[in-house]
Amino acid sequence: EVQLVESGGGLTQPGGSLILSCEASGFIVRSNYMSWVRQAPGKGLEWVSVIYSGGKTYYSDSVKGRFSISRDESKNAMLLHMNSLRVEDTAVYFCARGPPNFLEGAPFESWGQGTLVSVSS
Amino acid sequence: HTVVTQEPAVSVSPGGTVTLTCGLTSGSVSISHYPSWYRQTPGQAPRALTYSTNARSSGVPDRFSGSILGDRAALTITGAQADDESTYYCVLYMLGGVWVFGGGTKLTVL
Numbered sequence: 001e002v003q004l005v006e007s008g009g010g011l012t013q014p015g016g017s018l019i020l021s022c023e024a025s026g027f028i029v030r031s032n033y034m035s036w037v038r039q040a041p042g043k044g045l046e047w048v049s050v051i052y053s054g055g056k057t058y059y060s061d062s063v064k065g066r067f068s069i070s071r072d073e074s075k076n077a078m079l080l081h082m083n084s085l086r087v088e089d090t091a092v093y094f095c096a097r098g099p100p101n102f103l104e105g106a107p108f109e110s111w112g113q114g115t116l117v118s119v120s121s
Numbered sequence: 122h123t124v125v126t127q128e129p130a131v132s133v134s135p136g137g138t139v140t141l142t143c144g145l146t147s148g149s150v151s152i153s154h155y156p157s158w159y160r161q162t163p164g165q166a167p168r169a170l171t172y173s174t175n176a177r178s179s180g181v182p183d184r185f186s187g188s189i190l191g192d193r194a195a196l197t198i199t200g201a202q203a204d205d206e207s208t209y210y211c212v213l214y215m216l217g218g219v220w221v222f223g224g225g226t227k228l229t230v231l
Contacts, residue, residue, distance in 0.1 A: 035220070037167075037222075044208075044210065044222060044223075044224050044225040045159070045161070045167065045210050045212075045222045045225070046222060047212065047219065047220040047221060047222055050218070050220065056218070058217070058218035058219050059219075060219060094166060094167075102155075103155070103173055105172060105178070106157050106169035106171075106172035106178050107155070107157055107172065107212065107214070107220060108157070108159065108167070108169060108212070109169050109172075109178060110169075111166035111167055111168075112166065113166055114166060
């Protein structure tokens with residue numbers, strides 16, 4: 001059974017940094033493409049970043065240059081390094097699993113339950 | 122800066138059929154955007170419904186179908202049930218490797 005568990009959220013001040021982790025079970029993280037999607041309180045979903053199985057990464061304009069996505073294969077996990085955090089980064093951050101190859105399934109087929117990041121002074 | 126648009130709110134009668142749409146502020150949605158649809162109830166993670174325009178995710182009943190209608194992607198729900206009340210999101214793949222979600226449609230069954 002596929003499971004995704006996010007951790008690392010919390011309260012931080014503007015300009016601060018956090019590292020989110022998404023630990024996976026039931027599949028190998030490096031074999032699928034994996035994404036981060038966030039949801040600000042009371043708002044809709046916003047795609048943040050993706051890492052493809054080949055290692056290529058992409059970011060939304062709102063986080064480019066501040067966030068960095070990576071994999072920790074020793075833990076079968078995906079990470080999101082968040083720097084220069086802003087109040088508007090406050091959201092629940094979900095990790096989501098895509099298929100091994102682009103057209104083989106939904107880009108966000110399986111989801112974790114999310115971890116809350118709060119940025120406030 | 123292209124935005125993905127969805128109806129903010131739609132209602133359907135129990136047993137009825139409803140179509141939600143997903144467009145672009147500039148240009149048409151095509152299969153090259155690999156449109157996919159998700160539903161989310163408050164406090165829960167989203168769930169995948171359809172992908173690559175009209176493929177259904179595992180376990181999703183055939184009451185849910187994706188398509189392209191004119192210049193928009195569409196999700197049609199037939200035989201609407203009370204527990205279909207959710208917020209529905211489309212997401213499109215854009216040039217440059219990025220994905221963009223629409224603002225969501227809140228579906229009411231009444």
